[in-house]
Every structure is written in C-alpha cells, then in structure tokens.
Amino acid sequence: MHQPALHPDQDDGAAVLRSALRDAPDEWALFLDIDGTLVDIAEQPHDVRVAASLPQDLARLADRLGGALALVTGRRVDWIDAHFGPHLFPAAGLHGVERRRASGELDRAGLAPSLNALRKDLGRRTARMPGVLLEDKVAAVALHYRQAPEREPDVRAMMEMALKVMGDGWVLQHGKMVVELRPASANKGTALEAFLTEPPFAGRRPVAIGDDVTDEEMFRVVNACGGLSVRICETEAPTLARARLASPQALRDLVAELGA
Numbered sequence: 001m002h003q004p005a006l007h008p009d010q011d012d013g014a015a016v017l018r019s020a021l022r023d024a025p026d027e028w029a030l031f032l033d034i035d036g037t038l039v040d041i042a043e044q045p046h047d048v049r050v051a052a053s054l055p056q057d058l059a060r061l062a063d064r065l066g067g068a069l070a071l072v073t074g075r076r077v078d079w080i081d082a083h084f085g086p087h088l089f090p091a092a093g094l095h096g097v098e099r100r101r102a103s104g105e106l107d108r109a110g111l112a113p114s115l116n117a118l119r120k121d122l123g124r125r126t127a128r129m130p131g132v133l134l135e136d137k138v139a140a141v142a143l144h145y146r147q148a149p150e151r152e153p154d155v156r157a158m159m160e161m162a163l164k165v166m167g168d169g170w171v172l173q174h175g176k177m178v179v180e181l182r183p184a185s186a187n188k189g190t191a192l193e194a195f196l197t198e199p200p201f202a203g204r205r206p207v208a209i210g211d212d213v214t215d216e217e218m219f220r221v222v223n224a225c226g227g228l229s230v231r232i233c234e235t236e237a238p239t240l241a242r243a244r245l246a247s248p249q250a251l252r253d254l255v256a257e258l259g260a
C-alpha cells in the first residue's frame with residue numbers, strides 16, 4: 001500500500017476541522033483516538049494524564065455534534081470510562097474489538113482461555129527483561145519496550161511466537177514502542193464503519209483523528225466516504241491522512257474551542 005508522507009507544512013488540520021465542525025456540526029461525526037492524540041505519550045501506559053478539563057470539553061463538543069462523537073482506541077472501554085467519566089462516550093476499545101454504541105449497548109471481546117497461559121509465560125519471560133513491560137488488557141496483551149528500545153527485536157520475536165500459539169483469529173498490532181496481540185475480529189476501520197450505520201452517526205460524514213499506524217484503518221474508511229482524516233504528527237510521517245495537527249495539545253485546544 002502506498003502511503004505518501006504527510007509533510008509538516010501540509011494541510012492545516014485545525015483550519016479544516018474548524019470549518020467542518022464549527023460551521024456544520026449537524027453534518028459531521030467525530031472519531032478520536034486517545035494515546036498520542038487526546039493525551040500526550042508517557043513513559044508507561046499508567047503514567048498518562050488526562051487533562052482535568054478534557055472530559056467535560058469532549059462532552060460539550062459531543063453535545064454540539066448531536067452525540068456523534070466516539071473514542072476509538074487500543075485501550076479497554078473500562079479504561080476509557082475510568083479516565084473520561086462520568087460521561088460515557090460511545091467507544092471502540094482494543095482497536096475496535098469491543099464497542100459501545102451510543103445507545104449504551106456494549107459488545108465485549110470474548111475471553112480466550114489459551115491467552116491466560118500465554119500471558120503467564122510472557123510475564124515470566126519479561127520479568128527477566130528490565131524495561132520491557134507487559135500490559136494485561138484481559139482479552140488482549142501488549143508488550144511495551146519504550147524503556148528498553150534495544151529489546152525491540154526480542155519483543156517482536158516473542159510476540160511472533162505468541163501469535164503462532166494463538167493461531168487463526170489473532171493478529172499482532174504494532175504501535176509506538178509496543179507490540180500487541182489481539183483478536184482479529186475487528187479493527188478501528190471496521191469499528192468506525194459500524195458506528196456509521198447507527199444513530200446518531202448514520203448520515204453524517206466522518207472525521208477521524210489519530211497518531212499511529214492503527215489509525216490508518218480509520219483514515220482509509222474516512223477517505224473512501226468523503227470524510228476528513230487528520231494525523232497528529234510533528235514530523236513527516238507516511239500516512240493516508242490528508243491533514244495534520246502538530247500535537248495532542250493542539251487538538252485539546254481545538255476541542256475546548258469548538259465545544260464552547
């Protein structure tokens with residue numbers, strides 16, 4: 001797949017987003033990634049800080065969009081609620097594998113007993129690898145190497161083996177200094193498509209904002225149906241997104257502005 005690099009000077013995402021979401025809020029649906037997009041990247045998954053005003057700003061913007069705002073993330077939906085509550089946003093977790101509709105109905109990921117043994121084995125191995133962190137996502141598992149970048153080849157090799165153990169129906173999801181093993185049943189693009197068939201998203205044009213390879217599936221869907229794709233990136237990055245924002249802070253400022 002050819003992915004042209006998005007140049008830092010290319011298409012100002014803020015201007016594009018303002019003219020869509022402020023001028024025609026009834027026409028658009030907004031899909032937002034979390035890590036690296038709404039919140040700054042931190043050394044470890046549990047170190048992230050959700051800005052105190054962000055959940056309320058998002059809830060106000062969701063209100064302006066008639067509720068057509070969803071969080072689409074690699075995190076679990078339970079994690080989203082713990083960090084973005086009390087408002088329960090429509091959400092896709094585990095890269096689309098679990099999904100809560102605007103109605104509140106939640107499709108959870110099925111639990112695979114074989115993952116438990118595998119998780120224990122990965123835990124034993126990574127205990128001997130300082131700086132490599134196992135993130136237990138219940139229906140998925142992630143190995144982070146941000147604090148030990150030299151371990152990337154070992155992490156990749158371990159996860160390739162883990163994928164073989166789990167077999168069909170599972171995929172490796174690469175991300176920022178992380179490799180995740182998750183069910184292959186969905187991705188962020190299919191989750192976005194599913195939202196677009198339901199109220200209040202149906203009939204609206206999608207806007208997707210993300211920062212990572214997992215968000216490219218959303219960008220593909222959005223581009224195909226005449227929506228807006230925006231990548232958070234400070235430098236050039238190969239991407240399908242057609243506009244850019246410089247940082248999560250730039251997006252948070254915009255969310256506050258558009259919701260006010």
Ligand SMILES: O=P(O)(O)OC[C@H]1O[C@H](O[C@H]2O[C@H](CO)[C@@H](O)[C@H](O)[C@H]2O)[C@H](O)[C@@H](O)[C@@H]1O
Pocket residue numbers: 033034035036037040041042043044045046048072073074075135137142144146175176177178180212214
């Ligand atoms: O889809 P996202 O909302 O972007 O979530 C992707 C993964 O984000 C988290 O890991 C990433 O962020 C951590 C905190 O900033 C960082 O330490 C790590 O290096 C990044 O890979 C999260 O831990 C994963 O579960 C998400 O899938």
Ligand SMILES: [Mg+2]
Pocket residue numbers: 033034035036037210211212
């Ligand atoms: Mg992200």
